[in-house]
Amino acid sequence: MAFRTFLKSLGANAPSVETVIANRAVRPGDRLQTHVTVKGGGADVRIDRLVLELVTRAEDREGDETGWNRPVAFAERHFGPFELRAGETLAHGVDFDVPWETPLTYVLGRPLRGGRVAVRTTLEIDNAVDRGDFDEIAVHALPAQDMFVEAYQRLGFRLDEAEVKMGIAQGGDNQTMPFWQELEFYFPDYYRRPQGDQLETGFYARADSLDVFLGPTGAYPFEYAGLTVEACEKWLDAYCRKHWQM
Incomplete structure (x- = not known):
């Protein structure tokens, strides 16, 4: 009934x-x-x-x-x-x-x-x-998550939208939920853009640290203590230069 x-x-x-x-x-x-x-x-x-x-x-x-x-x-x-x-x-x-x-x-x-x-x-x-x-x-995002989003913006990326997807993300060894959230950023012009023009990013947050995973390359751990926007920007720029040379 x-x-x-x-x-x-x-x-x-x-x-x-x-x-x-x-x-x-x-x-x-x-x-x-x-x-x-x-x-x-x-x-x-x-x-x-x-x-x-x-x-x-x-x-x-x-x-x-x-x-x-x-x-x-x-x-x-x-x-x-x-x-x-x-x-x-x-x-x-x-x-x-x-x-x-x-x-x-x-x-x-x-x-x-x-x-x-x-x-x-x-x-x-x-x-x-x-x-x-x-x-x-x-x-609302954790301070470390906001730092990474701000680092994207400083490098000229444009945030499009977020999607929640079912399953385990590639590199999601620490994932505990049956889903993950993906933030989609459009590349700035000065990087050689990959197919699709977007860099998909996810965060696996914990009490003291988080994993950042970008596209298909796996997850990268960052501790909250001492993390700055400048450090996030420097790391992200080096990552993009390595994978998508300007």
Whole structure:
């Protein structure tokens, strides 16, 4: 039975759930704080599960540019089963540790085209499921990630968009998620451009360091301590000169 039909059978005063996100702007490794309120309707019901998930859009799973048709869940908190009496209100504070490899939606303080992450609330009653609403959040780049993006810009690269792809990326030995995020940069004119004109870049972030992988050449580790934009720019320029001589 469809969930909406099930709720309709309970009458106008059906159960409801609301998720309020306390801090919509986070970075990988932060703590996301939410507050969930479940209100009972006109009859007692048994809630099988209340689930909160962090989800992202993977381009090879979605049929359009904007919808949340088949989102990929990568962190979860769940409650239940429990009884919800008529008119009763139950509230839960639910916190998430934002995984280090969470896709970015902002870099250098600006929205990143193609990057989307949300909190999805799911309510399950009598084997019927309501996927609820998608509350989007802003995932800002770590300082080291912003340094590399700024280094690209200093060298004349232009950021196009980001894509989340399913599977394990080449060189992704430290990858822990079933997907990776790829940032696509257009080459400046003074490099000999490879086929496709874009340098695809990914970050595998950890608490103290990250791996940068560029195109098909594997991953390169960088520790956060002592990292500067100038060091990122110097390394990136040397890398591009080696692979795409000017």
